[in-house]
Amino acid sequence: MPKATAARERSGASLVRRLTVDxxxxxxxxxxxxxLAVFVLFPVVRVLAQPGVPxxxxxxxxxxWLRLGGNTLMIGALSTVSAVMLGFLFAYATSRPDVPLRxxxxxxxxxxxxxxxxxxxLAFILLFGRRGVITYSLLGLRGDIYGWHGxxxxxxxxxxxxxxxTLAGVLRRIxxxxxxxxxxLGAHGFRLFRTVTLPLAxxxxxxxxxxxxxxxxxxxGNPMLVGGPFKVLATETYTQVTGWGDLxxxxxxxAALLLLSLVLFAAQRYWVEGRSYATVTGKGSFADPLPTxxxxxxxLFIACSLVALxxxxxxxxxxxGAFARIWGVNWHPTLENFEYTVFRGQxxxxxxxxxxxxxxxxxxxxxxxxFLIQRKRFPGRAAADFAAILPxxxxxxxxxxxYILAFNTPPLALTGTGxxxxxxxxxxxxxxxxxxxxxxxxxxxxxxxxxxxxxxxRPLRTLWDVTLPLIRSAFTSALVFTFIRSMNTLxxxxxxxxxxxxxxxxxxxxLAEHGxxxxxxxxxxxxxxxxxxxxxxxxxxxxxxxxxxxx
Amino acid sequence: MRSxxxxxxxxxxxxxxxxxxxxxxxxxxxxxxxxMVYGVIHEYTLARLMQMFERDTGGKADxxxxxxxxxxxxxxxxxxxxxxxxxxxxxxxxQETLKSQSLLEMYKSPRRADVPSRYVDPDGYxxxxxxxxxxxxINTDRWKQEFGNAPMPKTWEDxxxxxxxxxxxxxxxxxxxxxxxxxxxQFFRLGEEKGWEYLKALDKNVRFYTPSGIxxxxxxxxxxxxxxxxFAHDALKAISAGYPVALIHPAGVSWDIGSASxxxxxxxxxxxxxxxxWALGRDPIQLIVDLxxxxxxxxxxxxxxxxxxxxxxxxxxxxxxxxxxxRQRILKQWGEQFKK
Numbered sequence: 109m110p111k112a113t114a115a116r117e118r119s120g121a122s123l124v125r126r127l128t129v130d131x132x133x134x135x136x137x138x139x140x141x142x143x144l145a146v147f148v149l150f151p152v153v154r155v156l157a158q159p160g161v162p163x164x165x166x167x168x169x170x171x172x173w174l175r176l177g178g179n180t181l182m183i184g185a186l187s188t189v190s191a192v193m194l195g196f197l198f199a200y201a202t203s204r205p206d207v208p209l210r211x212x213x214x215x216x217x218x219x220x221x222x223x224x225x226x227x228x229x230l231a232f233i234l235l236f237g238r239r240g241v242i243t244y245s246l247l248g249l250r251g252d253i254y255g256w257h258g259x260x261x262x263x264x265x266x267x268x269x270x271x272x273x274t275l276a277g278v279l280r281r282i283x284x285x286x287x288x289x290x291x292x293l294g295a296h297g298f299r300l301f302r303t304v305t306l307p308l309a310x311x312x313x314x315x316x317x318x319x320x321x322x323x324x325x326x327x328x329g330n331p332m333l334v335g336g337p338f339k340v341l342a343t344e345t346y347t348q349v350t351g352w353g354d355l356x357x358x359x360x361x362x363a364a365l366l367l368l369s370l371v372l373f374a375a376q377r378y379w380v381e382g383r384s385y386a387t388v389t390g391k392g393s394f395a396d397p398l399p400t401x402x403x404x405x406x407x408l409f410i411a412c413s414l415v416a417l418x419x420x421x422x423x424x425x426x427x428x429g430a431f432a433r434i435w436g437v438n439w440h441p442t443l444e445n446f447e448y449t450v451f452r453g454q455x456x457x458x459x460x461x462x463x464x465x466x467x468x469x470x471x472x473x474x475x476x477x478x479f480l481i482q483r484k485r486f487p488g489r490a491a492a493d494f495a496a497i498l499p500x501x502x503x504x505x506x507x508x509x510x511y512i513l514a515f516n517t518p519p520l521a522l523t524g525t526g527x528x529x530x531x532x533x534x535x536x537x538x539x540x541x542x543x544x545x546x547x548x549x550x551x552x553x554x555x556x557x558x559x560x561x562x563x564x565x566r567p568l569r570t571l572w573d574v575t576l577p578l579i580r581s582a583f584t585s586a587l588v589f590t591f592i593r594s595m596n597t598l599x600x601x602x603x604x605x606x607x608x609x610x611x612x613x614x615x616x617x618x619l620a621e622h623g624x625x626x627x628x629x630x631x632x633x634x635x636x637x638x639x640x641x642x643x644x645x646x647x648x649x650x651x652x653x654x655x656x657x658x659x
Numbered sequence: 660m661r662s663x664x665x666x667x668x669x670x671x672x673x674x675x676x677x678x679x680x681x682x683x684x685x686x687x688x689x690x691x692x693x694x695m696v697y698g699v700i701h702e703y704t705l706a707r708l709m710q711m712f713e714r715d716t717g718g719k720a721d722x723x724x725x726x727x728x729x730x731x732x733x734x735x736x737x738x739x740x741x742x743x744x745x746x747x748x749x750x751x752x753x754q755e756t757l758k759s760q761s762l763l764e765m766y767k768s769p770r771r772a773d774v775p776s777r778y779v780d781p782d783g784y785x786x787x788x789x790x791x792x793x794x795x796x797i798n799t800d801r802w803k804q805e806f807g808n809a810p811m812p813k814t815w816e817d818x819x820x821x822x823x824x825x826x827x828x829x830x831x832x833x834x835x836x837x838x839x840x841x842x843x844x845q846f847f848r849l850g851e852e853k854g855w856e857y858l859k860a861l862d863k864n865v866r867f868y869t870p871s872g873i874x875x876x877x878x879x880x881x882x883x884x885x886x887x888x889x890f891a892h893d894a895l896k897a898i899s900a901g902y903p904v905a906l907i908h909p910a911g912v913s914w915d916i917g918s919a920s921x922x923x924x925x926x927x928x929x930x931x932x933x934x935x936x937w938a939l940g941r942d943p944i945q946l947i948v949d950l951x952x953x954x955x956x957x958x959x960x961x962x963x964x965x966x967x968x969x970x971x972x973x974x975x976x977x978x979x980x981x982x983x984x985x986r987q988r989i990l991k992q993w994g995e996q997f998k999k
Contacts, residue, residue: 170994171995172994172995172998175998233881233883234881237881237883238882238883238884239801239881239882239883252825252866254866254867332869332870332871336866336867336999337866337867337868337998337999343870344833344834346870347728347831347833347834347835347870347871348728348833348834349728349729349732350726350727350728350729350834350870350871351726351727351728351833351834351835351836351870352728352731352834352836353727353728353729353730353731353732353735353753353756354728355732355735355736358732433901434900434901434902435881437901437902437903438901448703448706451706452706464679464680465680468676468677468679468680469680509732509736512733512736512737513736516736516737516739516740517739517740521740523737523740523742524742587676602725602729603729603732603733603736605723606695606723606742607693607695607696607721607722607723607743608693608721610723614723614724615702615724618701618702618724619702619703621726621871621873621874621877622701622702622703622873622893622896624701624702624703624900627703649675
């Protein structure tokens with residue numbers, strides 16, 4: 109059926125005809141394409157045009173960069189596999205109604221997203237480092253986390269929520285009747301899982317792997333803290349700018365990273381293309397999911413509990429650190445660390461304001477773009493799809509630098525304003541909402557929409573009555589994800605903050621870098637609490653009807 | 660229809676969100692045009708400095724804290740339409756780079772008379788604000804646990820002892836100005852050839868090189884490593900915070916100065932000049948010394964708490980021009996030889 113639709117459109121409809129049939133759709137498409145061009149492609153082009161010949165030569169001839177490229181690929185692959193597996197474990201466990209404490213696990217799985225960068229890695233060192241509270245004081249271990257193995261662990265914990273979020277929605281939407289049907293046909297246990305559940309989760313899995321992979325490739329904070337002698341390209345990109353202000357070399361390295369991300373993108377494309385994963389076909393189901401076999405249920409429970417305990421310990425460190433006089437030295441409780449948070453309270457408000465705006469704009473934009481790109485045919489569609497996922501492949505540093513270069517002069521002189529920060533936050537997180545919406549849409553067979561159209565519904569009506577309710581969860585995911593990520597984003601906005609428009613995450617980095625861990629923890633704890641309060645308020649406001657992060 | 664109601668609720672919610680968006684977007688711009696400072700020194704110190712400026716002069720000043728390289732990147736990227744007025748506390752190496760790219764405005768502050776002439780740019784583009792010296796920091800708790808009452812290392816050569824294998828952490832010059840200052844300091848101490856030999860010998864004991872110049876002192880404070888190559892103020896800060904750290908200045912330590920400059924085509928040049936004149940005065944510099952533990956270039960400002968007086972230190976003869984001219988070559992050579 110979808111093939112027939114596509115063929116009909118390709119052969120028959122001209123642009124003019126479609127314009128008369130669906131002017132709104134095409135106008136919206138122009139809007140989406142335009143914004144993506146200005147706020148994603150233009151800054152990237154500006155950055156890529158920055159390096160001169162010497163930088164390109166250095167990039168291609170210096171064996172150091174090749175070694176770093178190899179490191180980047182290796183850790184990217186390891187972390188992606190483990191984070192997606194962990195994400196799947198959590199998503200699968202929380203999708204089974206009979207797994208104990210599943211609602212708690214859902215909450216804990218998003219903790220790493222709520223924490224500002226650096227802070228999680230720092231807490232990890234304080235717990236598991238050479239003198240970590242757990243490794244050294246408690247267990248007496250003489251281990252050393254600095255290197256690829258430590259980085260692997262930290263990245264797995266840092267990025268599995270991204271996989272979890274993508275997969276949770278997908279797994280929840282798998283129609284339980286399919287599992288019943290499979291069981292009636294004789295498939296049980298692992299076979300049922302392997303032949304039904306896993307294949308249906310494939311678009312989610314590849315989406316998750318793509319996102320996690322790209323996040324891992326462009327992660328600079330964790331390698332900086334725990335990578336030790338194991339250096340990767342993203343850290344180098346960041347430090348080329350922060351250390352010597354070598355914009356040319358940083359841009360050239362960003363280009364190399366971009367290339368790796370593009371390969372991932374193409375691979376994911378190739379994998380999912382041409383397969384149908386539609387499970388919402390209009391034949392509604394009120395069946396409860398199959399009961400989980402007891403050993404599996406408890407296995408899932410124990411695995412999730414272990415991970416949850418580690419995560420809780422990491423974030424407990426932040427809160428304990430906020431109230432301790434000196435971490436590890438003087439544990440007397442104090443409120444002194446909060447003095448600076450109050451003194452610079454404007455920053456916290458700026459964070460909420462900018463992140464709120466980015467979330468509102470970003471989620472609408474992400475769902476709109478996903479809908480248009482998934483369901484409509486228009487010129488530049490493939491390019492728009494690429495541009496919507498591209499920001500995930502861009503190191504934050506590149507986005508920050510690109511935005512300065514692109515928006516410092518008229519016609520779009522935005523630097524020095526809050527607008528440019530909001531735009532950076534919005535477009536940096538676009539891929540997550542966009543991929544979630546695409547994955548959601550991929551599960552909705554177009555025949556529902558076609559059915560509505562056949563019954564006389566106009567495109568807007570179809571969108572309103574049929575498609576929107578089905579991608580609501582993608583919308584709310586995007587809203588909440590963008591808000592949380594933007595509250596904590598750092599590498600891009602650090603170049604865009606201006607006096608009066610400073611956000612809390614930038615202060616946290618500055619404080620942590622100078623070893624003011626108490627003050628940094630206090631501000632981080634305030635930031636995390638603010639995020640939770642806003643989420644709670646949002647949930648109360650919507651009477652608990654709105655799904656937040658599958659919670 | 661269940662889904663219809665849900666859709667309406669959803670749309671209602673979107674409406675609420677749009678209203679919220681308007682509220683969030685409502686501008687809260689400041690009325691007077693403040694002086695915009697790009698500061699490299701500590702966040703907290705900068706915040707207090709701005710507060711003091713407003714109290715002393717009645718003017719308004721705001722800041723952002725960036726690393727030295729970030730300031731350079733930003734000023735370069737904003738070249739067509741600068742957003743900042745003043746660069747404060749940044750190392751001479753970066754001032755010289757900015758100067759050579761014509762990104763600075765010449766400004767000979769009357770305060771230049773207050774500091775020795777070797778700490779101001781003869782061309783008048785920057786004026787020294789603080790003096791920072793290097794050394795190494797030792798975690799005293801770990802020392803007691805692992806080496807008991809043995810004497811601590813006192814010279815750069817002492818650090819080559821194999822018993823410190825993997826216990827030393829140092830910054831990487833590829834990304835940290837701190838490390839470059841250290842490396843050329845060894846060249847000025849030993850001559851370049853012997854300097855490289857020293858670095859290679861030291862490398863055997865270094866666990867790895869951190870991208871950030873501040874990180875080693877912090878890691879030693881936390882007990883992750885025993886010894887850090889560091890600027891004194893980063894170690895002093897940890898000591899004053901209560902961490903078990905000892906700071907040692909061997910003979911032949913490298914040093915740098917922080918400095919202030921005016922950005923070319925700054926939006927508020929008069930305010931910027933006023934800020935520089937004020938910030939290089941006695942009280943603001945004393946505040947920086949007290950909060951940031953950097954040494955002062957002014958004779959009327961006291962030493963940072965716990966710091967060694969300058970006349971007790973043996974500084975290397977730091978040749979700024981040589982360090983600037985040979986940087987690319989040295990960094991390339993370092994990158995080829997040191998892989999941690």
